[in-house]
Amino acid sequence: MNSEHQNANxxxxxxxxxxxxxxxxxxxxxxxxxxxxxxxxxxxxAFQRFMILSVLIAIWELYARWLNNSLLxxxxxxxxxxxxxxxxxxxxxxxxxxxxxxxxxxxxxxxxLAGLLTTFAVASNIGTRILSTFTAMFNPLPAIxxxxxxxxxxxxxxxxxxxxxxxxxxxAVALNTLIGFRSVPxxxxxxxxxxxxxxxxxxxxxxxxxxFPSILAGLKIGWAFAWRTLVAAELVFGVSARxxxxxxxxxxxxxDLDTPTVFSGLLTVILIGLVVESVVFRAIEARTVNLWxxxx
Amino acid sequence: MxxxxxxxxxxxxxxxxxxxxxxxxYKVDFAVHEGDRYVILGPSGCxxxxxxxxxxxxxxxxxxxxxxxxxxxxxxxxxxxMVFQEFEQLMPWKTVYQNVxxxxxxxxxxxxxEAVTRANAAIEKVKLTKFRDVYPHMLxxxxxxxxxxxxxxxxxxxxxxMDEPFAALDALTRRTMQQELLSLWDQLRFTVLFVxxxxxxxxxxxxRILVLSPHPGRVRAELDAGAFNFNNIDQSEFGAMSxxxxxxxxxxxxxxx
Numbered sequence: 213m214n215s216e217h218q219n220a221n222x223x224x225x226x227x228x229x230x231x232x233x234x235x236x237x238x239x240x241x242x243x244x245x246x247x248x249x250x251x252x253x254x255x256x257x258a259f260q261r262f263m264i265l266s267v268l269i270a271i272w273e274l275y276a277r278w279l280n281n282s283l284l285x286x287x288x289x290x291x292x293x294x295x296x297x298x299x300x301x302x303x304x305x306x307x308x309x310x311x312x313x314x315x316x317x318x319x320x321x322x323x324x325l326a327g328l329l330t331t332f333a334v335a336s337n338i339g340t341r342i343l344s345t346f347t348a349m350f351n352p353l354p355a356i357x358x359x360x361x362x363x364x365x366x367x368x369x370x371x372x373x374x375x376x377x378x379x380x381x382x383x384a385v386a387l388n389t390l391i392g393f394r395s396v397p398x399x400x401x402x403x404x405x406x407x408x409x410x411x412x413x414x415x416x417x418x419x420x421x422x423x424f425p426s427i428l429a430g431l432k433i434g435w436a437f438a439w440r441t442l443v444a445a446e447l448v449f450g451v452s453a454r455x456x457x458x459x460x461x462x463x464x465x466x467x468d469l470d471t472p473t474v475f476s477g478l479l480t481v482i483l484i485g486l487v488v489e490s491v492v493f494r495a496i497e498a499r500t501v502n503l504w505x506x507x508x
Numbered sequence: 509m510x511x512x513x514x515x516x517x518x519x520x521x522x523x524x525x526x527x528x529x530x531x532x533x534y535k536v537d538f539a540v541h542e543g544d545r546y547v548i549l550g551p552s553g554c555x556x557x558x559x560x561x562x563x564x565x566x567x568x569x570x571x572x573x574x575x576x577x578x579x580x581x582x583x584x585x586x587x588x589x590m591v592f593q594e595f596e597q598l599m600p601w602k603t604v605y606q607n608v609x610x611x612x613x614x615x616x617x618x619x620x621x622e623a624v625t626r627a628n629a630a631i632e633k634v635k636l637t638k639f640r641d642v643y644p645h646m647l648x649x650x651x652x653x654x655x656x657x658x659x660x661x662x663x664x665x666x667x668x669x670m671d672e673p674f675a676a677l678d679a680l681t682r683r684t685m686q687q688e689l690l691s692l693w694d695q696l697r698f699t700v701l702f703v704x705x706x707x708x709x710x711x712x713x714x715x716r717i718l719v720l721s722p723h724p725g726r727v728r729a730e731l732d733a734g735a736f737n738f739n740n741i742d743q744s745e746f747g748a749m750s751x752x753x754x755x756x757x758x759x760x761x762x763x764x765x
Contacts, residue, residue: 397596402566405584407611407663417614421601504600505645 261490286472295476304461304480311442311457312484314370318377319438323431325378326385331415333386334393347387355380355441359448373445380437388430392423425501432493436485443481513699514540514563514667518572520724521558532558533725535572538718540667540701545693547702547714547733551757555725556703560671563701564590576666586615589660593672595652598644598659604631605640608659617663630662631655633692650681654688661698668700674709686712687738707753711736711746719756728756 237243253259269288276287286294298304333343355376362372396419404418420427446459456463458480465473501507516539521532532555540546548556561567563574565584574581576588589611591597598607608630612623631640634654644652653673660668674682686709693700704710710717715734720727731753736746 397594399592399594399597400599402564402584402590403592403597403599405566406564406588406590407586407614408584409614413614418599421599424601500601504643506600 258490283469283471286475290472291475291479294472295479298473298476304476307456307458307461307477308480308484311446311459314373314457315377315438315442317370318374318442319381319435321374322378322381322434322438323385326382326389326430326434329382329386330389330393331412333390334415334419340390340394343386343390347383347390350379351383351387353379355437356444356448359445363449368449373442376441376445377438380441381434384437385427385430385434388426388433389423392426392430393419395426396422424504425506428493428496428501432489435488435493439481439485439488511542512539513542513544513577514701515575516559516563516572517575519559519562519569519574520571521555521562521567522570523558523567531724533720536720536725536727538727538730540699540716543697543699545700545702545713545715547704547710547717548720549704549707549710549714549717549753550720550725550728551722552705553725554720554722556705556720557671559725560590560669560701560703563667564588564669586611586617586663587666588669589663589665590669590671591653591656591660591673593675595644595649595676597656598652600644603641603643604636604647604655607644607655608662611659611663615663626662626664630658633661633695634658634688648681649677650685653677653685657689657692661692661696666699668698670700670702672703672705675704675706682709689713690737707750707757708741710753711749712738712741717753719753721757 247255273288276285276290279285282290295304329343329346333339358379359372359376362375366372366375400418400422404414409417442457443459443462446457447463458477461480462474462477465471465477497507517537518535519537520534523530523532536555536559538546548559550556558567562569563576563581565581565588568582581588599610602610605627609623609627612618612626618626628637628640631637634657636651636654636658639647639651644655647655657668657673674685677685689700690713692698702713704713711733715732717729717731717733718727719729719731731749733749736749740746
């Protein structure tokens with residue numbers, strides 16, 4: 213046992229030491245070099261999305277041509293023709309504006325209410341309990357289920373729509389914001405309080421930016437809920453509204469068995485969703501959470 | 509004789525856990541003088557970080573008093589800037605420069621122009637001028653810590669509170685940071701209250717060392733370490749000091765060699 217130990221020590225001592233001159237590493241080229249043009253294009257998110265969409269459209273077009281039944285499943289080209297036609301004669305633009313104005317109104321009101329509620333909720337423990345009970349109650353409640361009630365309270369028209377949109381935005385955004393506030397690291401909170409921040413300034417200067425990734429997630433979910441709710445609500449009572457939105461446009465076309473127009477309405481819904489997601493929210497992300505390294 | 513800056517008298521600190529009331533420190537007394545590098549040293553569980561939080565104003569003592577320049581400490585304030593162990597103390601949504609200038613803007617202690625000059629000077633002192641407009645997530649741990657120190661110093665607080673600031677750094681970076689802190693102190697002669705659990709770091713960084721015993725934290729000794737620095741780290745006096753503190757902390761248990 214002991215002699216083994218000594219042997220090990222002996223071996224340690226016999227091993228020679230080395231010091232090297234550093235090789236010139238010039239042969240491998242620059243340590244950091246830009247990727248080639250092709251590599252960059254293939255990595256580009258927009259390009260990847262474009263490829264995915266092209267494949268989907270190709271499948272659609274081929275299937276519809278094979279089916280050859282415009283009443284059931286119009287081709288992509290036919291849909292686009294109807295879409296551009298209605299875009300040119302202004303029908304679709306009007307419908308879009310009607311929908312988007314209502315949507316913006318409901319969305320902004322919902323956000324303002326959510327902000328107010330969460331600020332109140334983070335101020336005290338009981339506030340947090342109240343808000344989490346409310347969100348647990350109302351978040352699973354589909355906005356459309358409230359529409360009959362809204363119609364009784366506010367009658368046919370924009371106020372009812374705004375009411376259901378607020379309902380669909382408010383709880384999703386409030387829940388996410390509250391989760392975000394509660395997961396702000398303690399050190400960051402303390403470094404804010406250290407310089408004497410309190411109340412609204414503390415919320416505005418520390419909590420909101422620190423919780424921004426989950427607030428942004430809430431904004432996205434809220435937006436999607438609002439858009440869905442609006443189109444669905446317009447479909448339900450679009451017939452009697454004088455200047456309907458996209459939902460009514462779809463509803464009208466369905467009554468006339470004008471499937472290409474139904475498709476063009478759906479396309480519009482999808483396009484607006486895509487633009488808001490990949491242009492508006494993408495831009496916000498790039499300027500905030502991505503820039504700050506809070507989200508990849 | 510320098511004047512007393514911070515007085516801690518018979519301070520007992522307790523905090524509530526969901527099921528227990530924990531006593532972190534019991535009747536701790538000490539006094540920090542102007543220009544001290546005052547180190548609180550102790551094993552984990554001696555309440556050293558809790559003392560620092562109490563001095564920072566984040567928790568109130570159940571007994572005893574904490575006074576800074578004769579004023580009772582009641583709430584957190586920019587006269588006692590804290591530097592934490594975690595890197596999360598920097599605001600990820602602000603650049604290095606914005607982080608450093610933020611406390612000066614919020615407290616309105618300096619006019620705008622002066623704040624800008626001070627922020628730039630502080631960043632230069634910690635050698636981060638090249639990284640002035642970079643966001644924290646692109647910095648290494650050591651750099652983040654330097655930003656946190658620059659931010660605290662730029663505000664010119666009465667006292668700098670450092671809660672194991674180098675504990676999360678790798679050993680080589682920690683060594684560099686200790687040297688930088690000492691050379692900054694040589695230039696500016698600020699007062700710092702420094703918490704650590706490393707005996708070596710305490711002797712190197714500190715001019716006074718408060719040794720605490722654990723469960724609950726009580727004062728075991730207060731030693732003078734002003735004579736030790738990186739130049740005599742290999743000398744026998746340094747080793748003797750280290751051994752003395754070791755004995756104070758762990759009694760006569762033999763140092764396992």
